[in-house]
Amino acid sequence: MGSNFAECHPVGFRFVMRAREKGAEVIHVDPRFSRTSACATQYAQIRAGTDIAFLGALINVVLHSERWNADPFFHEYVSHFTNAATLIERDFRDVSELSGYFSGWEDGFYCPDTWQYEGTQRVVHMNSDYEELCKVMSSETHSLHGGRTVGGPPPRDPSLRDPRCVLRVMERHFAAYTPEAAAEICGVSAEQIRHIAETMLANSGRDRTCNVAYALGWTQHTTGPQIIATAAILQLLLGNIGRPGGGIQALRGHATIQGSTDIPTLYDLLPGYLHMPTHLPTHESLDSYVANEGGSAGQWSYTREYMVSLLKAYFGDAATPENDFAYDYLPRITGDHSHFPMFVAMHEKRMEGLVLMGQNPVVGGPNSGYALDGMRALRWLVVRDIFPIESAVVWREHPEECATEVFLLPAATVVEKDGSFTNTNRVVQWHDKAVEPREDVRSDAWFIHHLWLRLKGLYADSTEARDRPIQALTWDYPTTGIHEDPDVDAVLREVNGYYTEPGPGGKRIQVRGFADLAADGSTACGCWLYSGIHPGVNLAEKREGDDYIAPNWGFSWPSNVRLLYNRASADSRGRPWSERKRYVWWDEGLARWVGVDVPDFPATKRPDDPGDPEAGGMAAVSGDSPFLMKPDGKGWLFFPFGMKDGPLPTHYEPWETPVRSALHADPQRNPLTKVWRTPGNAYNGVDNPKYPYVLTTFRLTEHHTAGGMTRWNSWLSELQPGAFVEVSPELAESLDITHLGWVTLSTARGEAEARALVTRRIRPLTVKGRTIHQIGIPWHFGSEGLVVGDAANLLASMVADPNVSIHEAKAFTCNIRPGRRS
């Protein structure tokens, strides 16, 4: 669901096809019948943006099924490995009780103290201006890992009967999500929903596992993270996490999207998912940062080790215990600095320069007309790309009205530079330069390296305190080759981490993994999560394949673990769940975890270890708690923190929708949706007769994202040579739209024209007795390149979910008429 696997990840899809041919069911649920649907054993056409209702119904069917309640496998997995047994605060109230809101709603934000485990309180709650904190944190794009709690451990009911235990709370929450109710929302028949749930149930258990794959069809919603959370609940209930063949597959990897969040290009993250410090009192000093960000148990309880090692890598000798390891050299987040606020700031002349590297907002940014106008208001714009993309020619229309000075710098392609890709399975694979870039073409690493050296030169003589961080930042990478490229192997060695005290002959000694990292400044590490990737040799270069998990192909974080949380592949006593699904298990003779993979668990912690909450860290985690990123080591069926918009996923309609949901009258839409009410970004609203059709954007195999790498390639362009929209014959007939004729789509943001591809692959849905037409539009096209067309993002709006500021391009509304735009 939420992915067009075959079209967008055709190479990875070989494994899905192989599985299908070995007998696996492949179920595709999508608004459009795509090439993925064409390969599936079951297909369901769903109304865009109703995934939580659909998944909620699957959960509902599973929870009420005979098999799930009778097979001891499910009870053992859920009661030991998830937080199903943990009791929730007495004052917690569900959306079903408070008509669409959870308890803690404060007219604009949530104070999540009623969402906690009974008897526990997070450190952040004890802050004097707690409500103010909740409010600020709700509006800015960051939350706390915030696992450090006081009180507890919370009471548990392993029999799962207590009405306040997570399982029962969750069961009541999803009671309204019957297949019949979901059918009224999704447009999929209750019979088919039930059948899909039964198929998944039949393929889960000791001997079998199911995998859920998703991509941007799930993320790009105002409820995006909550959709994925619903899938996590379903997969945990079915015992499908941490086991071979199971899991939730986030289809990333174009080509290192995973890598770009691990070592992030996001404003609110530091490497290894450490949060960027904010201006809030919770992040005032290193101590308060660690107190609020760290966990009382589990992996995040080593936050200080990771942070201090990162600061040592950044600032070297300038980071000392006396100055909090230069913690104050890090900039602070003062608000929401995600994608959309940047473009608002350009319009408001609060931002005067922009450097674009591998990004094309004039095609790829929602409300791309607004993005274009914003960039035309800049003083200067630097674009580094391999072709003169749309974003590099923002001055082209009415150049006399555009004062932006544009610098287009030619960027090297992947074959012209060394580096690494981190794929969707977290496997880091090294690639070597095949040829030197020609003429003025340079790699991005070259650009950053030399830009930074020049900046440091400009600040070298400054005596201002504010310039100290720039002066102190270590930057000692050797250069190689005719163009003086920085040696990226040296960068990877720093990412791996090393002891700050040099070894014999002044040679750096590499750490072996993140367990070696220390909080006293004796280690430096660029990204704790990648630690172990270069313990002297570059493990990302390894190329020994096999037909199973290929542990010697590249390096998989963390610690070359191929399957995360694989402790769950053995039962509560550490025995394989079944011979067929044997993966990692406890070996009593060796007194350690063994298996085909690196155990993602403390190697010698016995399965019956009760855990010592007083000890903290890994010692606090019990032997039946596989989910070490959570302070309680359990998979969460209910989220005491981490989600700003509720501890359980709730179906809210998309921000723009033709349908009113029957689940709760108000709010219809996610009450914490981020909106930008600014000129040029009007919204279509709910059930607006001017915009009666559901629009969803999609991708084609033949083009890549905003087209910068494909629309200039004739071999790819001939295969998809122009913008089109997919409409059903039923809609085409009712509006006199002809096949291949021009149509114009409109929203409150603007218009876009394209050719109509009238196809039965799209079918009108019946929702609450009403016919709902859906339209699909590929978003690859723009004004430049060999093949051109209007950008689909001219139609989309700037609207985002509250947790990660993801936009909503997969479900919004539009109108459509035959003919060209004015």
Next chain:
Amino acid sequence: MEGTGDLPSTAAPRGEIQERAGASGGAPDRSGYPPAEQEAELTAGTRITPGRAYGFFTDTTLCIGCKACQVACKQWNNLPASDMRLSGDSYDNTRRLSATTWRHVAFIEQFDESRFEGLEVPPVDEAKLPRRSATALGENLPADFEPWGNLTTSEQWARPGQRWIFMSDVCKHCRDAPCLEACPTGSIIRTEFDSVYVQQDVCNGCGYCVSACPFGVVDVDREGDGKAHKCTLCYDRLKDGMEPACAKACPTDSIRFGPVDELVDLARERVADLRARGIPAYLYGSNGVLEEECDTTRLDGLNCFFLLIDRPEVYNLPPVPHRPSSETGPGLLSVALAAGGLVAAAMLAFAGASGE
């Protein structure tokens, strides 16, 4: 067996082509041919040996329509793109094989009006999991064979009226190739890999091969060099021990490259497996082997053959591809008859005249 051996143009091509491809100048260098280490062993599990017949087994039921084969072909052979025009023919915008498109993926949308509605979803029967034993059903369909009668799962992808079929088409490299027969210059030859190859320096662009091909594969590049072009089975790659570019690029192994006899065995197993699942699969081009809906024996079978689940016409393939030369027998006969008749008439006329 009638066929290629009778034709003078195929008599002795091998030495010639080997010399041209094998050496960069001067004496032919055969020291590295075939190469000791072959990439094909790694990527296709086969060692390429001159003298064996090679081809493709294109299994349309594994095709995901990604067109990687088409792009890999153009890239390796450095072929230009065609007109950039949206065709409206599903996701097929290049439409056909041509002088500059040697692999082509067809997209066939088969959807009833009632599509995706009231799917006949069979109940999930746990006793049948895992299913699909590889029971071979033999060469022919069993008498009680009932399409879709044997389904244990939905198999949406194959269900008539609910499916989108993809098919990667290519030159069939006929074992008795009409184009080769028709070529008056000897440009089209049979190589040491039993593939059909157009020698560009011999071709005069007459186009006889174009009208001879029953599949519309070979084409003269009227806008380019004026010569005939088509798939070479990546002759240059085979010489270097590499499988053809399209087969190597195929992510799902829908296109399998290998010795034809091995491919036919593989295809036979595949058909048996699909039929056991209730899907009426058959082969096209296997010279009679499991050819339920077609007959390619007039061409002595095709080195590049296909697994299909609908009638050949759906995939733009003739059910019974003809060899134009097999029409020349009756044609000659009628010419002879006509000539005989004229002679007789003339003789009668003369006889009449003399009798006057």
